[in-house]
Amino acid sequence: MKRFSYFISTKRKQIGINTIILIISVACFSCTQKKQITFSADIAPVIYKNCTNCHRAGQAGLIPLVTYEDVSKRSKTIAAVVEKHLMPPWPADPSYTHFCDELVLSDPEISMIKKWSEEGAPAGDLSKLPPLPDFDQRSLIGKPDVTLRIKPFLIEGDNTDRFMVMKIPFELPRDTFIRAVEFMPGSPYVHHVNGHIICYEEGKKKDIYAGRYVINTEKADRDSVFQEMSLLNDDGSNPILINSVTNYLPGVLGTIYPDGIGGFAVKKRGIIYLNDIHYGPSAEAVSDTSFLNIFYGKKPPVRPTMEIQLGTLGISDIIPPLIIPADSVKKFVTRAKILGDISLLTVNPHMHLLGKSFISYAVKPSGDTIPIIRIKSWDFRWQYFYTFPKMVHIPAGSTIEVIAAYDNTVNNPNNPFNPPQTVEGRNGSMKTTQEMLQLILTYLPYEKGDEDISLETK
Amino acid sequence: MPGKLRRFKNQKPFFTFHIPGERIALLFCITLFACCAKKEPASADLFSVQLTTVDHRNFSFQQLSDNQASVILFIQPECPLCNSYGKTMHALDSTYSSQKIPIYGVVAGKNYSDSEIKEFLQKHRLSFTTILDPEFRLKNLLHARVTPQVFLIDNKGSILYHGLIDDWAVEIGQVRAHVSYHFLADAIDAYLQNRPIANDSTKAVGCYIE
Numbered sequence: 001m002k003r004f005s006y007f008i009s010t011k012r013k014q015i016g017i018n019t020i021i022l023i024i025s026v027a028c029f030s031c032t033q034k035k036q037i038t039f040s041a042d043i044a045p046v047i048y049k050n051c052t053n054c055h056r057a058g059q060a061g062l063i064p065l066v067t068y069e070d071v072s073k074r075s076k077t078i079a080a081v082v083e084k085h086l087m088p089p090w091p092a093d094p095s096y097t098h099f100c101d102e103l104v105l106s107d108p109e110i111s112m113i114k115k116w117s118e119e120g121a122p123a124g125d126l127s128k129l130p131p132l133p134d135f136d137q138r139s140l141i142g143k144p145d146v147t148l149r150i151k152p153f154l155i156e157g158d159n160t161d162r163f164m165v166m167k168i169p170f171e172l173p174r175d176t177f178i179r180a181v182e183f184m185p186g187s188p189y190v191h192h193v194n195g196h197i198i199c200y201e202e203g204k205k206k207d208i209y210a211g212r213y214v215i216n217t218e219k220a221d222r223d224s225v226f227q228e229m230s231l232l233n234d235d236g237s238n239p240i241l242i243n244s245v246t247n248y249l250p251g252v253l254g255t256i257y258p259d260g261i262g263g264f265a266v267k268k269r270g271i272i273y274l275n276d277i278h279y280g281p282s283a284e285a286v287s288d289t290s291f292l293n294i295f296y297g298k299k300p301p302v303r304p305t306m307e308i309q310l311g312t313l314g315i316s317d318i319i320p321p322l323i324i325p326a327d328s329v330k331k332f333v334t335r336a337k338i339l340g341d342i343s344l345l346t347v348n349p350h351m352h353l354l355g356k357s358f359i360s361y362a363v364k365p366s367g368d369t370i371p372i373i374r375i376k377s378w379d380f381r382w383q384y385f386y387t388f389p390k391m392v393h394i395p396a397g398s399t400i401e402v403i404a405a406y407d408n409t410v411n412n413p414n415n416p417f418n419p420p421q422t423v424e425g426r427n428g429s430m431k432t433t434q435e436m437l438q439l440i441l442t443y444l445p446y447e448k449g450d451e452d453i454s455l456e457t458k
Numbered sequence: 459m460p461g462k463l464r465r466f467k468n469q470k471p472f473f474t475f476h477i478p479g480e481r482i483a484l485l486f487c488i489t490l491f492a493c494c495a496k497k498e499p500a501s502a503d504l505f506s507v508q509l510t511t512v513d514h515r516n517f518s519f520q521q522l523s524d525n526q527a528s529v530i531l532f533i534q535p536e537c538p539l540c541n542s543y544g545k546t547m548h549a550l551d552s553t554y555s556s557q558k559i560p561i562y563g564v565v566a567g568k569n570y571s572d573s574e575i576k577e578f579l580q581k582h583r584l585s586f587t588t589i590l591d592p593e594f595r596l597k598n599l600l601h602a603r604v605t606p607q608v609f610l611i612d613n614k615g616s617i618l619y620h621g622l623i624d625d626w627a628v629e630i631g632q633v634r635a636h637v638s639y640h641f642l643a644d645a646i647d648a649y650l651q652n653r654p655i656a657n658d659s660t661k662a663v664g665c666y667i668e
Contacts, residue, residue: 073668087631418638
């Protein structure tokens with residue numbers, strides 16, 4: 001009897017264990033079923049949102065990330081570059097301030113991509129793929145009123161970075177208002193662009209087509225550029241200059257501020273002056289056929305934006321003067337007091353190859369600080385014009401501070417000199433081997449309610 | 459705390475096997491260690507590999523024993539660093555092939571068509587023999603991970619140097635302004651001059667071979 005009962009109880013135990021194992025394995029199975037990461041359900045939305053805009057035919061990201069094959073066959077490399085935060089490129093620290101069109105993957109997104117790659121990059125049900133975003137080849141922000149093309153530029157296949165200035169003359173039907181100018185790259189090697197408009201009063205300039213169209217800035221200074229490109233009025237006086245009408249960096253969509261904000265009045269004859277068009281290195285000769293889209297405004301800009309810059313060429317001194325001794329890591333400060341209440345729209349920190357870190361904030365009269373931007377690890381290659389999602393109110397009497405660090409040691413892989421040489425910031429220098437420290441701010445006189453106006457273009 | 463003291467008093471020897479089947483475990487560990495330790499492939503392994511070139515010709519690695527030494531260079535046509543290194547690869551090939559140290563390009567995996575590979579070679583004027591390794595035989599044998607990655611191999615099949623071409627590459631998408639250390643060229647020169655190779659390995663960076 002005893003034996004029997006013992007036998008029974010063992011069997012019961014056995015059943016019990018089996019049942020538990022079964023339950024666990026079913027649970028595990030359903031877990032893995034649930035947790036299997038697939039391209040169509042999980043990965044594609046992240047890639048489409050953050051990568052594909054640049055990583056498609058003709059764009060700056062030379063490796064296409066459009067189809068499942070594109071992404072799966074490079075999944076290990078993709079996992080590695082997102083884990084190291086090399087891609088997507090977004091130097092601004094999102095734990096400090098946020099900006100429009102931010103290209104930042106969250107930690108869970110990064111782990112998901114890594115896990116997906118480790119699990120063999122499964123496709124999932126490709127019939128359920130989300131639709132690709134609509135990447136218009138002509139414009140990313142709307143239907144332009146006028147399109148201006150650059151003179152095709154031949155990038156030699158010599159693996160060298162090129163920093164050019166370029167002019168694109170234009171003649172419009174009449175003097176008008178422009179709401180936005182959008183730069184569209186005509187080659188994947190266009191790395192960044194900063195453009196201004198120069199326009200001429202009636203009778204001040206005979207030939208806007210005279211002079212050179214393109215000059216390498218490494219071999220020129222600002223004055224000779226203006227002369228060789230024939231940018232000045234015929235009598236040698238300065239034409240009308242409208243600063244920073246367009247800025248381009250891969251991945252960042254053009255900005256159109258809300259109706260009535262920004263924009264500018266232009267004369268019918270003028271020049272779009274790209275004072276900085278950086279071509280990345282190419283191993284083969286290719287032609288760039290970039291173009292600019294112009295969007296007219298219906299009425300005069302009600303609140304035209306203003307621009308100031310701190311530091312080099314700007315309203316504030318750099319302390320101490322920008323001299324970076326060889327083999328040193330050195331910090332510099334520049335600050336400016338804001339006299340009236342302003343609303344900040346867009347900020348652009350600028351340094352060259354020795355840049356290491358950059359932070360800017362405003363200190364209110366009360367002593368409180370308003371964060372503006374922090375770049376922990378400066379990357380010369382990614383210099384965005386960062387637009388705040390909503391305008392940032394800086395009250396009168398605040399001081400905007402910039403602290404920038406430079407690394408002029410051999411540890412900085414971008415150091416143009418080996419062995420390091422003392423590098424000075426020179427006003428007006430266009431050479432990347434010299435240094436600059438700038439914070440360019442686009443702002444408006446503050447009006448009540450500015451903090452609630454969204455600056456998101458889409 | 460008293461528990462800890464008691465254990466101290468017990469004075470158990472540090473390394474004892476408590477698990478059942480310890481001998482099997484020991485054997486397993488030794489085998490694993492032996493496998494891990496065997497980093498450099500025996501010449502027999504490498505020289506027995508037969509693959510085909512991008513021009514559809516058979517290639518036996520046995521022929522490496524006829525060279526004084528050889529460079530095996532893993533490349534991928536779309537890898538940004540491989541493209542940046544086009545000129546350097548061309549220069550290395552023209553310098554050392556004349557000194558009887560030829561470069562062999564290897565494209566591992568099945569991600570690239572023959573025409574993509576040929577286009578890459580043409581673009582950078584690279585005329586070295588390029589071998590296809592679709593099943594990762596060579597990649598696994600040499601433990602290659604990324605591109606570009608080089609292996610300098612003597613005529614007995616020993617690896618004299620492996621890793622970066624030079625210190626130009628910092629990361630997948632970044633190169634230095636200046637090259638300070640020409641690791642591969644230095645290793646070849648030292649070998650040719652019967653000097654010891656100062657630096658026999660570096661950690662290659664680049665696109666994963668997948």
